Amino acid sequence: MPQYKQFPLPDTAEGLTEAEILTWHVKPGDTVTVNQIIVEIETAKAAVELPCPWAGVVTELLAEPGQTVEVGVPIITIDTDPGGAAAPVAPAPVAAEANGTSSGKIGEEMPGGRIATLVGYGPKSGAAKRRARKDAPAVAKAAVAAITPAAVVAPPAPAPVAAPAPAPVQAPGGYVPLAKPPVRKLAKDLGVDLYALTGSGPDGVITREDVESAGSAPAAAPVQSFVDNGSRERRVPIKGVRKATAQAMVDSAFTAPHVTEFLTVDVTPMMELRAKLKNAREFHGVKLTPLAFCAKAVILAARRTPDVNATWDAAANEIVYKDYVHLGIAAATPRGLVVPKVRDADRMSLKELAVALDELATVARDGKTSPADMMNGTITITNVGVFGVDTGTPILNPGESAILALGAIRDMPWVVDGEIKIRKICQLALSFDHRVVDGQQGSQFLADVGALLAEPGIAMTY
Numbered sequence: 001m002p003q004y005k006q007f008p009l010p011d012t013a014e015g016l017t018e019a020e021i022l023t024w025h026v027k028p029g030d031t032v033t034v035n036q037i038i039v040e041i042e043t044a045k046a047a048v049e050l051p052c053p054w055a056g057v058v059t060e061l062l063a064e065p066g067q068t069v070e071v072g073v074p075i076i077t078i079d080t081d082p083g084g085a086a087a088p089v090a091p092a093p094v095a096a097e098a099n100g101t102s103s104g105k106i107g108e109e110m111p112g113g114r115i116a117t118l119v120g121y122g123p124k125s126g127a128a129k130r131r132a133r134k135d136a137p138a139v140a141k142a143a144v145a146a147i148t149p150a151a152v153v154a155p156p157a158p159a160p161v162a163a164p165a166p167a168p169v170q171a172p173g174g175y176v177p178l179a180k181p182p183v184r185k186l187a188k189d190l191g192v193d194l195y196a197l198t199g200s201g202p203d204g205v206i207t208r209e210d211v212e213s214a215g216s217a218p219a220a221a222p223v224q225s226f227v228d229n230g231s232r233e234r235r236v237p238i239k240g241v242r243k244a245t246a247q248a249m250v251d252s253a254f255t256a257p258h259v260t261e262f263l264t265v266d267v268t269p270m271m272e273l274r275a276k277l278k279n280a281r282e283f284h285g286v287k288l289t290p291l292a293f294c295a296k297a298v299i300l301a302a303r304r305t306p307d308v309n310a311t312w313d314a315a316a317n318e319i320v321y322k323d324y325v326h327l328g329i330a331a332a333t334p335r336g337l338v339v340p341k342v343r344d345a346d347r348m349s350l351k352e353l354a355v356a357l358d359e360l361a362t363v364a365r366d367g368k369t370s371p372a373d374m375m376n377g378t379i380t381i382t383n384v385g386v387f388g389v390d391t392g393t394p395i396l397n398p399g400e401s402a403i404l405a406l407g408a409i410r411d412m413p414w415v416v417d418g419e420i421k422i423r424k425i426c427q428l429a430l431s432f433d434h435r436v437v438d439g440q441q442g443s444q445f446l447a448d449v450g451a452l453l454a455e456p457g458i459a460m461t462y
Contacts, residue, residue, distance in 0.1 A: 003081040005054055006062070006074035009041070012048045012371055018070045019043045020240060021063045023178060026076075027203060030058045038076065040180075042240045046374065047335065047367045056080040065178055068239065179206040182334055182367060190215035242336045252396045256312070256433040260393045261442055265450040266414050268424040273456050283351060290426075291329075291383050292354040293453060294406045298381060299325050299346050300462045301448035307437045308402035308445050309378045319436055328380035328397060329357060331364040339397055340369045341377045381406060391427040401436040404449065405429040426453070 009019060019041040026038045035051040038058075042048075060077040063069050177194035179187070183206060187194050192214045199206035238246065270293050277283045302309045302325060311320040327345035331338055340363070342348070342356045363369050379401070382394050385408035394403045407427035414423035430446045437445075451458050 002079045004059065005056075005078050005080055007053060007076045007078065008072050008074050009063075009069050010050070011071045012041075012043055012050075016043050016071060016371075018068050019048075020068050021065050021075070022047060023065060023180065023205065024061055024203070026058050026061075028058050028060060032056060032058060032078065042335070043371060046338070046369050046371050048371065052078070054078055054080045057082040177206055178204055179211075180367070182365075183208050183211055184334060187211045187215075188334075240335065245337050248398050249395050252398050255398075256396050256401075257435060258393075258396065258431050259434045259437075259439070259442065260429055260431045261446055262391060263428045263430075263446050263450045265426050265428060265454050266416075266423045267409060267426045267453045269455050269457075270453050271409065271424045277350075283354075286351055286354050287358045288350075288354050289357070290385070290409060291381070291406065292350060292357055293456070294381060294383075294404070294449070295327060295329075295342070295345065295353050295357065296350050296459070297449045297452035298379065298404060299327065300452060300459055301445050302346075302379060303462060304448055305437075305441050305445040307441045308432060310401050310436050311378075311399055312401065312433060312435050322378050324378070326376055326378045328377035328400070328403075329360055330380060330382035330394075331361060331369075333364050333367055333369075335367055338364055338369055338374055339377065339380060340364055340373045341375075379403070385409060385426070391429045393429060394431050396431055396433060401433040402442075402445070403431050404446075405431075428453075 012019070020043075022040040022042050024039050026032055026036075032038060032052045033055050034053065037049045038052045040047060040049050056078045058076065059079050061075070062077065063073075063075045069075055177197065178199055178201075179194055184194065186192075186208060187206075190211060192211050194206060194211075197206050197210050197214055198204070200210055201207045267290070270290070274288055274290070274293065278288055306321055309322055309325060311322070313320050324344055325346040327342040328339040329342065331340060340360050342353070342360060345353060345356070348356065360369075363373075377397060377400055380394075380397050380403040382392075382403060383406045384392050385406050388408050390410075391407040392405050394405045396403050405428065407429070409424050409426045411422050412425040413420050414425060415421075416423065428446060428450060430442060430449075432442045432445075
């Protein structure tokens with residue numbers, strides 16, 4: 001007989017409480033296998049693809065694209081024994097609970113009243129007492145009220161019938177176009193309204209080709225309206241990465257006393273070394289950018305000023321000095337600003353850093369940076385120079401004590417040996433937490449970074 005299991009939304013990163021459903025990769029009636037990707041969600045940290053914990057047939061999707069779901073709330077129902085012979089349903093694991101043990105299988109109640117999920121153990125079994133979200137659909141509320149350790153495997157009545165492929169769905173706030181983040185970014189850049197498109201992809205998903213085709217079509221002349229009816233305004237909910245970034249910046253700006261120092265550097269020798277290395281055999285095929293040199297300089301300079309790589313622990317009343325560098329690189333993506341980390345960057349050569357930075361940027365642009373890759377950084381670089389900006393006053397990432405802004409490299413007049421010459425000039429800006437880093441330490445670190453970029457051979461002395 002059918003055995004129905006409901007998959008609750010897991011906590012994909014420590015401390016998350018909710019996520020938005022982006023795209024379903026399955027529909028009612030589809031057969032799924034263990035670890036098959038079934039849905040893409042957006043958390044406050046990243047877009048994440050969730051695998052299916054069981055094999056079986058999808059009977060019901062309990063959340064719609066565009067809907068925000070709390071961790072622990074069921075999002076899909078799967079029949080794990082479709083067309084199976086009649087068999088008694090296994091009772092709830094009372095004996096295991098009495099002995100204080102459990103096998104830890106997904107959907108089984110663990111010690112302390114928690115349900116084993118794909119990641120961690122999910123919420124306690126008292127989910128029926130959770131205050132329901134105002135915008136949650138009735139089917140999801142009903143699922144929350146019914147989800148207990150015994151009900152996870154109990155068959156509902158009557159058994160749901162496999163439905164045909166759904167038409168474009170209505171999210172709580174209205175119709176939401178189905179499109180992946182890179183496609184949404186392309187539509188924004190081309191000025192294409194996704195709401196006016198009909199997707200040619202599976203289940204009506206809007207593809208890149210749909211957007212490019214609409215973007216190349218001649219647009220009708222806009223009708224200017226002077227009636228203040230809101231037609232010339234658009235409102236975007238604050239959620240996901242934007243919400244998390246905003247909160248982190250507010251917390252950092254009003255917690256850590258920021259100081260920003262600036263330095264203008266002649267990086268002509270660095271650019272000359274870059275040109276030589278690009279033609280070297282060992283750097284063949286490697287994308288060697290000024291950011292890679294800056295990253296290496298930051299790592300080397302941090303050895304002489306370890307305070308910039310430390311953390312202020314207010315709870316323990318301690319400063320935590322770290323003998324490793326998890327280098328954060330601020331990256332602009334279609335989903336907003338993210339700061340993925342290059343783990344143990346201090347152990348990498350220049351070539352390894354260049355490769356790691358290129359891979360990091362590619363993954364970030366595709367919106368595939370995992371939550372784990374954006375946590376526990378020690379120091380950050382923000383490369384504002386790629387936008388043609390000379391410098392800025394960057395805000396610290398929470399938990400870090402320094403962030404360096406790398407400005408654009410420009411041809412400018414510079415005094416060399418008493419003569420004015422055209423040189424490659426770059427501006428650096430260092431913001432630091434004045435609780436951890438004193439002015440002398442911050443100045444020394446910034447001067448060291450500048451010296452390493454102005455004359456890379458100095459690295460031989462470190």
